Amino acid sequence: MIRTEKVGFEYMRRDVDGEVVGITQALEDVSVKMEPGQFVAVLGANGSGKSTFAKHLSGLLVPGEGTVWVDGMDTREEDLQIPIRRTSGMVFQNPDNQMVASVVEEDVGFGPENIGVPSEEIWTRVEKSLKSVGMYEYRKASPNHLSGGQKQRVAIAGLLAMQPKCLVLDEPTAMLDPKGRKAVMDTAWELNRKENMTIVLITHYMEETVNADYIYVMNQGKVVLEGTPKQVFAQPKVLEQCKLQVPEITKIAAGLRDKGIPVPPDLLTEQELADWLVQWKASR
Secondary structure (H helix, E strand, C coil): CEEEEEEEEEEEEECCCCCEEEEEEEEEEEEEEECCCCEEEEECCCCCCHHHHHHHCCCCCCCCEEEEEECCEECCCHHHHHHHHHHEEEECCCHHHHCCCCCHHHHHHHHHHHCCCCHHHHHHHHHHHHHHCCCHHHCCCCHHHCCHHHHHHHHHHHHHCCCCCEEEEECCCCCCCHHHHHHHHHHHHHHHHHHCCEEEEEECCHHHHCCCCEEEEEECCEEEEEECHHHHHCCHHHHHHCCCCCCHHHHHHHHHHHCCCCCCCCCCCHHHHHHHHHHHHHHC
């Protein structure tokens, strides 16, 4: 679904006269591969380059070096920009930035209308999309009256109405309370499992990635670690060096190992740790 090869990108800083006064290397030699139907997480602290990378996956930014392919399409090809954005839709951190209408169902229908979908089909898509994110009962409401989590689900519905193959979620829960975070993540997981939609989650919340198929960890514009959740979480020192907050279970397991209890480094959940401790105690 998505493949990048040695992607590099620079931001140029200019003075009031437009002269370049500095260059920041945002991405360097980034190569990833994301298969159709996968749930892939890109982890990184603020300033790691993960959001800049996310914008490359929908063609919003074009690499200065290297290549990005979305469903086989090279994002540098100008005549492929619309097909690429139909294929890979992006949800931003602040849902208010994606709201364009005063009624929820009109907001969801805005995208398909702009790509020329017939009116009858638009409303069919709007209904299906809102139902898929659990927001159909709010179809006549004003987005201004919704909570942050509800707005984010409406933003997701707006992209679903355009029938993409892939959703790129750029820190979709960063501005939400725990209830809103859970609702948005439940929606993402349901789309992945029931619709077989490719999900790319950009986040710094490690607990949101525990059940991902694959994880890429970014730091200073580079991929510094990759693998399954068990492989990635088994390297807490690397994660801490990347300024990522290690999950509590990983910390507890590390503390137990320091006390001489041989807890495996790849346990991800409370239940896994509890089950292992029961078995370990029974075997002694």
